[in-house]
Amino acid sequence: MSTTWTIIGATLPDGSTTDLHISNGVFVEEAPTGAERIDARGLRAQPGLVDLHTHLREPGGEEAETITTGTAAAARGGFTATFAMANTNPATDTPERAEQVRRLAAGASTEVVPIGSVTKGLAGEELSDIAGMNSRAGVTVFSDDGFSVPSAGLVRAAMEQLLPFDGVLAEHCQDQTLAGSSACCHEGPVSEELGHVGWPTIAESVVIARDVQIAQYLGARLHICHVSTAEGVEVLRWAKARGVRVTAEVMPHHLLLTVDELRTGDTTYRVNPPLRSPEDVEAVRQALAEGIIEIVATDHAPHRKQDKDKPFPEAKPGMVAIEHVLSVVIETMINQGRLSWSGLADRMSHRPAQIGRLAHQGRPVAVGEPANLVLVDPAARSLVDREQALSKGRNNPYHGRNLPDPVVATFWRGRQTFSR
Numbered sequence: 001m002s003t004t005w006t007i008i009g010a011t012l013p014d015g016s017t018t019d020l021h022i023s024n025g026v027f028v029e030e031a032p033t034g035a036e037r038i039d040a041r042g043l044r045a046q047p048g049l050v051d052l053h054t055h056l057r058e059p060g061g062e063e064a065e066t067i068t069t070g071t072a073a074a075a076r077g078g079f080t081a082t083f084a085m086a087n088t089n090p091a092t093d094t095p096e097r098a099e100q101v102r103r104l105a106a107g108a109s110t111e112v113v114p115i116g117s118v119t120k121g122l123a124g125e126e127l128s129d130i131a132g133m134n135s136r137a138g139v140t141v142f143s144d145d146g147f148s149v150p151s152a153g154l155v156r157a158a159m160e161q162l163l164p165f166d167g168v169l170a171e172h173c174q175d176q177t178l179a180g181s182s183a184c185c186h187e188g189p190v191s192e193e194l195g196h197v198g199w200p201t202i203a204e205s206v207v208i209a210r211d212v213q214i215a216q217y218l219g220a221r222l223h224i225c226h227v228s229t230a231e232g233v234e235v236l237r238w239a240k241a242r243g244v245r246v247t248a249e250v251m252p253h254h255l256l257l258t259v260d261e262l263r264t265g266d267t268t269y270r271v272n273p274p275l276r277s278p279e280d281v282e283a284v285r286q287a288l289a290e291g292i293i294e295i296v297a298t299d300h301a302p303h304r305k306q307d308k309d310k311p312f313p314e315a316k317p318g319m320v321a322i323e324h325v326l327s328v329v330i331e332t333m334i335n336q337g338r339l340s341w342s343g344l345a346d347r348m349s350h351r352p353a354q355i356g357r358l359a360h361q362g363r364p365v366a367v368g369e370p371a372n373l374v375l376v377d378p379a380a381r382s383l384v385d386r387e388q389a390l391s392k393g394r395n396n397p398y399h400g401r402n403l404p405d406p407v408v409a410t411f412w413r414g415r416q417t418f419s420r
């Protein structure tokens with residue numbers, strides 16, 4: 001496959017139009033000899049997307065996804081980097097296991113960055129070797145995603161480990177005493193109607209409130225995973241006004257879908273945190289537009305069919321997202337005039353790379369920079385068909401919906417990792 005490219009007439013995030021030349025993995029000034037030409041007139045040239053929250057399932061969950069299939073799906077979604085969540089089997093909780101994730105990713109279609117667990121085995125009891133995972137395996141993001149770090153004391157102890165290298169704790173905010181493992185539906189009229197155990201908004205916001213206060217006290221960095229509620233946004237707004245070093249992410253499903261989907265009974269819609277009310281959807285869209293929520297991540301969570309073919313409360317929580325996140329953000333934010341293309345580059349490339357301390361990702365599309373690029377057709381639309389996925393996951397909440405179909409091609413370090 002070609003390693004030199006000339007891309008004609010692409011529109012950059014700032015709206016200007018240019019020809020792009022790629023050689024040796026970087027954007028160069030002059031057209032390289034023998035370059036393969038791509039006519040990109042009418043297409044947007046955006047920096048490759050960076051996902052701070054991906055479940056690649058390997059090791060241990062290869063029936064649901066592998067690093068190969070998950071990153072192929074990511075490249076199709078426009079991504080050039082994915083941060084692999086620690087809740088694999090075994091969990092990524094030692095320097096050796098973090099190194100193993102990097103080794104398994106040798107042939108992947110995106111850069112894969114291991115996230116380390118905060119506690120051993122994500123059990124919420126004893127801290128993992130946080131310093132060792134940083135010094136020996138370069139890990140900068142730590143998360144027990146799937147669970148909240150259960151106590152304020154453990155959050156403090158973890159943040160004290162993170163401070164020397166300015167690492168970040170990425171918190172899954174779900175207070176177990178307010179929303180335990182049987183809670184499966186946003187608490188409100190729909191949970192009452194369907195007889196599901198409610199997952200109240202405050203189970204999210206009280207954990208955010210706890211952690212931002214600890215982060216402020218210590219001067220540590222905190223990142224809030226998958227914000228889904230208006231209350232969560234309010235606490236973030238309060239914390240940011242006080243200078244707390246906190247960042248936050250929203251997922252595509254919380255930007256597009258509401259709790260009403262649960263009336264279908266389809267377990268695809270079982271997800272943590274759950275789909276929320278229309279008011280919550282509006283709050284997270286507004287927060288993303290304002291920058292109270294800095295980034296969009298995916299929480300791409302493929303599951304085996306048998307783990308979803310269960311009564312709703314028992315189905316495994318999570319949905320696939322990585323091939324459709326850009327579709328959803330274009331539909332809910334760009335097409336609504338709430339985010340510009342340069343805003344998109346900020347929210348899905350620059351800021352997630354910055355939070356994860358990935359210096360060579362999320363850079364501008366410009367001469368001398370790494371050639372991490374996604375070519376986007378802003379007008380294309382299609383019906384989503386879950387059987388066409390590159391991911392192994394078929395738990396696709398967008399199946400059958402008419403959505404933007406934007407990704408034309410993806411390049412990671414000058415290598416074409418997806419082409420339609």
Ligand SMILES: [Zn+2]
Nearest residue numbers: 145146172225
């Ligand atoms: Zn989570």
